[in-house]
Amino acid sequence: MKRSVLALATLASTALATSVFAAEAPAEIKIGHLYASAGRFASISMPVDYGFKLWADQKNAEGGVFVKGFNKKIPIKLVEYDDQSNTATAQTLYNQLITQDKVDVLIADSGSVLTSVAVPIARDNKMFLIDPTGTGAAFFSKDNPWIALMADPVSTIWPKPVADWVSQEGPKLGIKKVAILYATNEFTGTQANAARKFIKDSGAPIDIVFDQGVPTETTNYTVLINNIKASNPDMVLHFGYAANDIAFLRNMADAGVKFKGLFCIYPGIETELLEKNVGDKGLQYVMTYVTSAALQYKPEFGMSLPEFRDAWKKKFPDNKVEFGFNSIAGYTTGLVLEKALGEMASLDQTELRRAVFAQSGKLKTLDGTFALDELGGQIGELTPLGQFVPGEGGHLKLNALYPPDSATAKAVYPRP
Amino acid sequence: MLTYSLLAGLLFGLYFSLVGLGLNLVFGVMRIVNLAHGDFLMLGAYCAFWLYTLFGVDPVFAIPVAFVLFGLVGLPLYYLLVPRLLAARDPEMLSIILFFGLSQVIEALATIAFGTSEQSIPGGDLGRALREGWGRLTGHEIESGPVEIFGQSFPSAWIISGVASLIAVALVYLYLYRTRTGYLTRAVMSRRDEALATGIDVNRVSAIAFGIGIALAAVGGVFAPFMLGSITPAMGVDSTVVSFAVIVMGSLGNPLGTVLGGLVYGVSYMLVQSYLSSWANLLPYLLLIAILLVRPSGLLGKRVRLA
Numbered sequence: 001m002k003r004s005v006l007a008l009a010t011l012a013s014t015a016l017a018t019s020v021f022a023a024e025a026p027a028e029i030k031i032g033h034l035y036a037s038a039g040r041f042a043s044i045s046m047p048v049d050y051g052f053k054l055w056a057d058q059k060n061a062e063g064g065v066f067v068k069g070f071n072k073k074i075p076i077k078l079v080e081y082d083d084q085s086n087t088a089t090a091q092t093l094y095n096q097l098i099t100q101d102k103v104d105v106l107i108a109d110s111g112s113v114l115t116s117v118a119v120p121i122a123r124d125n126k127m128f129l130i131d132p133t134g135t136g137a138a139f140f141s142k143d144n145p146w147i148a149l150m151a152d153p154v155s156t157i158w159p160k161p162v163a164d165w166v167s168q169e170g171p172k173l174g175i176k177k178v179a180i181l182y183a184t185n186e187f188t189g190t191q192a193n194a195a196r197k198f199i200k201d202s203g204a205p206i207d208i209v210f211d212q213g214v215p216t217e218t219t220n221y222t223v224l225i226n227n228i229k230a231s232n233p234d235m236v237l238h239f240g241y242a243a244n245d246i247a248f249l250r251n252m253a254d255a256g257v258k259f260k261g262l263f264c265i266y267p268g269i270e271t272e273l274l275e276k277n278v279g280d281k282g283l284q285y286v287m288t289y290v291t292s293a294a295l296q297y298k299p300e301f302g303m304s305l306p307e308f309r310d311a312w313k314k315k316f317p318d319n320k321v322e323f324g325f326n327s328i329a330g331y332t333t334g335l336v337l338e339k340a341l342g343e344m345a346s347l348d349q350t351e352l353r354r355a356v357f358a359q360s361g362k363l364k365t366l367d368g369t370f371a372l373d374e375l376g377g378q379i380g381e382l383t384p385l386g387q388f389v390p391g392e393g394g395h396l397k398l399n400a401l402y403p404p405d406s407a408t409a410k411a412v413y414p415r416p
Numbered sequence: 417m418l419t420y421s422l423l424a425g426l427l428f429g430l431y432f433s434l435v436g437l438g439l440n441l442v443f444g445v446m447r448i449v450n451l452a453h454g455d456f457l458m459l460g461a462y463c464a465f466w467l468y469t470l471f472g473v474d475p476v477f478a479i480p481v482a483f484v485l486f487g488l489v490g491l492p493l494y495y496l497l498v499p500r501l502l503a504a505r506d507p508e509m510l511s512i513i514l515f516f517g518l519s520q521v522i523e524a525l526a527t528i529a530f531g532t533s534e535q536s537i538p539g540g541d542l543g544r545a546l547r548e549g550w551g552r553l554t555g556h557e558i559e560s561g562p563v564e565i566f567g568q569s570f571p572s573a574w575i576i577s578g579v580a581s582l583i584a585v586a587l588v589y590l591y592l593y594r595t596r597t598g599y600l601t602r603a604v605m606s607r608r609d610e611a612l613a614t615g616i617d618v619n620r621v622s623a624i625a626f627g628i629g630i631a632l633a634a635v636g637g638v639f640a641p642f643m644l645g646s647i648t649p650a651m652g653v654d655s656t657v658v659s660f661a662v663i664v665m666g667s668l669g670n671p672l673g674t675v676l677g678g679l680v681y682g683v684s685y686m687l688v689q690s691y692l693s694s695w696a697n698l699l700p701y702l703l704l705i706a707i708l709l710v711r712p713s714g715l716l717g718k719r720v721r722l723a
Contacts, residue, residue: 038527038649039650040650214693218689219643220645222574224690227417230417243646247644251645255569256569273534277534277646320530
């Protein structure tokens with residue numbers, strides 16, 4: 001009798017709780033997101049947007065995303081605006097997402113430039129900013145708990161494999177003089193600063209013989225390439241966005257200049273885009289980051305790289321937006337959010353922050369291990385240094401060079 | 417380093433003379449500011465890109481195609497937009513608003529049509545057909561690759577675009593000073609109301625000038641994949657800004673001034689990029705402010721134009 005009463009009471013309380021939860025559950029989760037369909041950052045923004053949409057559409061096809069606090073799946077409503085790569089427009093639209101649309105989750109546009117305006121707005125409004133690929137060091141500070149970086153390593157540690165290879169392996173190969181050219185924005189500027197610091201702090205016998213910043217909008221590098229050549233460097237480190245890398249590599253080829261060693265960021269990040277514009281020959285022996293678009297991590301959550309690539313090609317057959325690391329970044333952002341929502345008691349922003357940080361070190365996706373430092377910077381999904389070399393059938397092959405535990409080949413240096 | 421920067425600046429400046437030439441012609445004849453100028457340049461670039469991608473057409477041969485095609489586009493566009501604009505009380509100001517709108521529409525449509533990613537044409541393929549033709553005729557193959565000038569090596573595309581710019585300027589001059597329509601065009605440039613009073617078909621003359629202006633922008637676009645790294649639907653705005661700086665520097669309405677403005681811009685840009693690289697993109701604005709403060713009528717301007 002006593003047991004029956006207890007069971008009845010438990011059942012009643014569960015039913016009551018369920019009905020309360022069901023009553024409180026919103027009809028949809030509003031996710032606010034910006035993308036750039038035009039302008040300087042379109043080629044890095046659209047893949048992230050498409051990757052994230054692919055995730056959202058998959059979840060909605062399954063009835064929504066599970067939220068622990070409501071014990072049910074809730075459909076996702078994407079509230080998206082086009083900032084056209086304009087920071088002033090982005091600023092207005094971020095405010096609109098928070099104050100007018102009252103989104104439950106705020107996701108920044110891709111890249112540090114368009115994320116930079118979201119950071120103070122999110123902080124002032126106490127909205128937790130889901131930052132897919134904005135890696136600028138200034139975003140992550142002790143006085144701002146309202147941000148976490150989803151899919152790229154924070155810029156202060158991202159170039160470490162490059163700098164370590166230059167300072168540790170470089171002298172053995174005869175690298176004594178290094179040239180650094182960078183676009184002056186939060187992303188590539190921070191990478192250049194970090195690389196410079198790592199090289200100097202290493203104490204390696206390496207001189208930086210050329211060190212210049214150029215505006216991100218630079219489209220012609222011919223004179224700069226000539227100036228770098230005049231400084232006779234053994235290794236050139238170029239930190240720029242995709243459009244910068246395309247212009248730099250094309251200008252090098254057109255001017256007939258070949259440096260003994262060259263590093264660029266985007267050949268490894270947006271490989272299809274760079275191959276299309278620079279050609280296989282122009283990318284030969286270029287060193288770059290080896291991202292999860294080339295490395296196959298074993299995911300414990302979400303699709304694997306081949307599955308995701310297939311899903312991408314099926315969903316976006318027109319190929320107007322190239323598949324690359326940024327596509328994976330967009331999808332990874334969705335996966336982190338899904339995991340976090342699955343552990344959230346409510347849609348409160350502090351709860352969102354707690355749940356996202358709770359995934360640190362535990363979540364393994366096709367982008368590697370998701371891990372955050374205490375400031376929200378991504379420190380898990382690291383990218384080794386690699387090098388494009390001619391492969392079978394004339395296609396390019398990306399070898400991993402450094403760190404040693406990831407290496408699949410030795411560097412070809414100096415380039416033939 | 418200095419010699420290279422100066423020579424590169426001259427070649428780069430010649431290209432921007434070509435880019436600004438059409439804008440100056442349109443302003444000179446109609447006194448309207450075509451803020452969609454850079455977008456026609458972008459469309460010219462895509463014209464060359466698609467001719468190359470789909471049919472393997474050497475971009476050099478895309479020049480006459482783009483010129484004719486966009487010239488023909490310009491004529492009806494003139495009759496659609498400009499006469500009503502000129503009938504307004506403040507056509508200059510209204511033209512800025514109208515062509516800004518047109519620029520946005522063109523960019524949006526181009527984004528839908530071509531996507532957002534960068535596109536380009538291999539540098540060595542500019543003039544390939546000409547080189548091969550020359551090789552067949554003379555038995556001497558001309559190798560693709562950089563060209564040496566005064567011991568300095570420059571991409572061949574720079575030389576070809578520089579030559580094309582000089583030809584374009586010469587043709588515009590021949591048109592203005594050696595053809596009947598050119599004489600009439602200069603009459604309209606001088607005093608539109610008096611030209612109208614003397615029985616000149618001002619609309620016809622202006623429509624032709626408008627068509628040529630847009631066609632010249634498109635020709636400038638053919639070289640954009642080689643001079644500006646790559647092309648995207650969003651590239652028009654930057655090109656318009658530089659074109660505007662170039663023509664204001666030279667003097668509004670004067671084609672020779674555009675050449676001078678282009679050269680000053682090119683040389684200044686390359687010198688700043690060499691010695692103060694972070695500031696390079698501020699240059700058009702700084703030059704614009706400087707010239708408006710010191711010599712508002714432009715380097716070749718004779719008097720201040722009263723708007």
